[in-house]
Amino acid sequence: MAHVYAVALEKGGVGKTSIAVNLAAGYAHVGMRTLLIDLDAQRHASRWLGIDTEAITLDHSFAGVALGRRTIPQCVIETVEGVDVIPAHKDMVALPELLGKEIGAGIYVLRDALAQATQTGAAYDIVILDLAPARGPVLATALASATRCIAPVQAVDLVLQSLRDMVETVSRAQAFNPTLRGLSVLRNNYAPRASLDRIYDEGLAKSYGPMLLQTIIPSRAQIRLASGAQQSVFAYRGPDDIAVRELFLTLVEELLDLDGVTR
Numbered sequence: 435m436a437h438v439y440a441v442a443l444e445k446g447g448v449g450k451t452s453i454a455v456n457l458a459a460g461y462a463h464v465g466m467r468t469l470l471i472d473l474d475a476q477r478h479a480s481r482w483l484g485i486d487t488e489a490i491t492l493d494h495s496f497a498g499v500a501l502g503r504r505t506i507p508q509c510v511i512e513t514v515e516g517v518d519v520i521p522a523h524k525d526m527v528a529l530p531e532l533l534g535k536e537i538g539a540g541i542y543v544l545r546d547a548l549a550q551a552t553q554t555g556a557a558y559d560i561v562i563l564d565l566a567p568a569r570g571p572v573l574a575t576a577l578a579s580a581t582r583c584i585a586p587v588q589a590v591d592l593v594l595q596s597l598r599d600m601v602e603t604v605s606r607a608q609a610f611n612p613t614l615r616g617l618s619v620l621r622n623n624y625a626p627r628a629s630l631d632r633i634y635d636e637g638l639a640k641s642y643g644p645m646l647l648q649t650i651i652p653s654r655a656q657i658r659l660a661s662g663a664q665q666s667v668f669a670y671r672g673p674d675d676i677a678v679r680e681l682f683l684t685l686v687e688e689l690l691d692l693d694g695v696t697r
Contacts, residue, residue, distance in 0.1 A: 436469075436548060437693055438561040440580040444603070445596035446567035448586045449622045451478045452657055454564035457584075459666035460686040462516035463679075466559040469510070471496055471544075472522035473576060474566040475529070480521035483513045484664045487521055495523035499547050500532060500540075500575075506551040515669055518558070533571035540571065541610070545579035559695075569603065577607035582615050582693065586622040586651075589634035597642070615693070620685070621650045649685040654678050 441454040451474070458470040472479040473496055477487040491498075498504035499520070509520045533540040548561065563576045577583060583604050587593045597619065604617040619642050625631050638646060651657075656678045660670035667678045689695075 436552070436558045436561045437582070437695060438548070438563065438580045439689070440563040440565060440573075440576040440583045441586065442563075442565045442573060442576065442583055442600065443585045443587065443593070443596050444567055444569050444573075444599055445593055448567075448588050448590075448593060449651075450567070450586055451482065451564055452661065453584065453586045453620060453622060453651070454562050455479050455482045456657070456660075456666050456668070456682050457685060457689075458517045458560070458562040459515050459668045460679075460682040461560040461562075463668050463683065464686060467518075467557070468516070468560045468562065469506075469518045469520065469558045470562045470564065471520045472564050473526075473529075473572055474522055474564055475524055475526040476566065477522040477524065479564040480519060482661055482664055483515060483517060483519055483666070485511055485513070485519060485521050487523070490521050490523055492523045492525050494521070495526060496520050496544075497523060497526050497529055497532070500529065500543050505554075506547050507554070507556040510556075515666055517666075530568075530571045533575055541574050541578045544575050545611075548579055569599070573603070574607065577604065577614060578611050580607075580611070581613050582689070583607075583617045584620055584647075584689075585617055586620045587638070588621075588623050589625075589628070589631045594637070601642075601645075617645055618647050618689075618692070619645045620647050623653045624650050625653055647685070647688060649681065649688050651681055651685070 441450045461468040480487050493503050510518045608614050656674040660667045
């Protein structure tokens, strides 16, 4: 069974796509068969890994899977970074309505598609889900298939409210997905020496201590440069590349240990 990580928070601008892309590349880097599914109609994760999203039809995005027109293997694009990707399409803005119409069954469409892929020999060790900053049917569908939710957070007051909402959302999702272990909070784009970040960190530790991942992703220009070059930090070469890669490898190892994954 794949370990499925939903990278989600009901607020934008916290670096979800950055974490999803570089975490997927990190798992691939350590030799695990990894699939990234772009569930956001903005298509940033797809583009980040070098996919020409204008050349993708709706049926070859996750919408094709949700509509029952394609299987997961039929939608997968292999990338030079060793990460398989199911890209997003701009018309996936209608995906929430589509899934919402499928009462009951719609919530399990991703879970069932992943199970079918495994049964037909297209199994993955790791699946990463990149989500738009919104609550609704797409998030519910992702959490119905996930084994863990990762919420990237930054030192902004509005994020605390979104994090509280996310904790409640994941708790409710565990009622219909018993394989969902819970929520892990990842401090992202942090400046550890900044007074605001230290104060914010104390609040996080007090309220969400058991959920906090030990790995912290600081603010690094290397990550932004890699994005601009449509590469992960594992492919992009720059002045800080080794240190940044080590950060994401540390995150990979922490999650593997947390979930008891053996390689």
